[in-house]
Amino acid sequence: MSENEKKDKWYGNENFWMWAGVTACGLALIIPFAILLFTNNFSLEGINGLGTFGDFFGGTTVGLFNLSSILLVLTAVIMQRKELEQTRNEFVQTNKTLIKQQFDNTFFNMINLHNEIVRTTNIGETIGKSVFKNILNNINRRFKGSNKSHESLLDSYEYYYSNYDYIFGHYFRNMYRIVKFIDEADLDSNEKKNYIGILRAQLSTSELSLVFYNALSDKGDKFRKLIQKHEFFDDHLNDQEIYHQFKHLLASR
Incomplete structure (x- = not known):
């Protein structure tokens, strides 16, 4: 007692x-x-x-x-x-219930904004998630034609980032704000994991791969720390060869 x-x-x-x-x-x-x-x-x-x-x-x-x-x-x-x-x-x-409701409202508004960004993204006649798939294919194609080193992967990513910075910049800034919002919230680890899972569920495999490439680059330095902290990729990229080849670099950078 x-x-x-x-x-x-x-x-x-x-x-x-x-x-x-x-x-x-x-x-x-x-x-x-x-x-x-x-x-x-x-x-x-x-x-x-x-x-x-x-x-x-x-x-x-x-x-x-x-x-x-x-x-x-x-x-x-x-x-x-x-x-x-x-x-x-x-x-x-x-008070806790009200704070939780406020968090949920803000979080799902940010999710809606993310989906709107993806939906309205276009390169010519290609729109939405197909844009990210095409960019990823171009990066991978350029990488496979190189010596397949870490430097060549980043070079391939940086090349297309500079060509489509108006897409990448907006996309990753919003993604970073969502993860940072979850990280700073007064939630326990299981709740944060759940919200990270909700965000991740919005992303296609192509988007997840681009998030991974961004985290390896200097442009994704702040984002990389949050990604590691919350195990953002979990096992969702395990069937991607490039992810297996370079995922150890997340911890070493």
């Missing part, structure tokens, strides 16, 4: 003090008559007798009535403290 449970079991229990107060009050009423009964002294003789009985009754009950009052006041204080604590806990819970 914890210390807090012991407190509630004993002096933090208002029922205990209430019954103690009621018991003291009952004893205050019973004791004078019990004394008279056991001493066989019930005779009262006139006014003087009443005065003597009054002194006797007061002397044997006032202390107990005072104790009863103290115990009942203590009961009221404990009950008020518990009510205040319950009110505070309800306020804290309500």
Whole structure:
């Protein structure tokens, strides 16, 4: 049993003090008559007798009535403290719920913005996710025609980044803001993992691969730290040869 449970079991229990107060009050009423009964002294003789009985009754009950009052006041204080604590806990819970709702609203608005960016991206007649697929194919084709080193991969990525910086810049800035928003939120690790999963579910395999290339480059330095922290890729690129070849570089950069 914890210390807090012991407190509630004993002096933090208002029922205990209430019954103690009621018991003291009952004893205050019973004791004078019990004394008279056991001493066989019930005779009262006139006014003087009443005065003597009054002194006797007061002397044997006032202390107990005072104790009863103290115990009942203590009961009221404990009950008020518990009510205040319950009110505070309800306020804290309500506040957490409101903060969570605000986070969800902002997060899903950012997700909607991401999807809108992808939907409206175009190169000529190619639009949406097909744009990222075509860019990735071009990067991979250029890389496979080289010596297939880390430097040649980055060179291929940088080449197409410079040609399509108006696409990459907007896309990755928004992606970085979403992951950073999750990272800085007052959430536990499982909740953050869940939101990262929701974001990742919006991405095609081509987009995930481009995020990986970006994380290996100097342009993705800040993003790379968040990607590593939250295991952004998980096992979703395991069937990609280039990812297997260079994924160890994420930790070494």
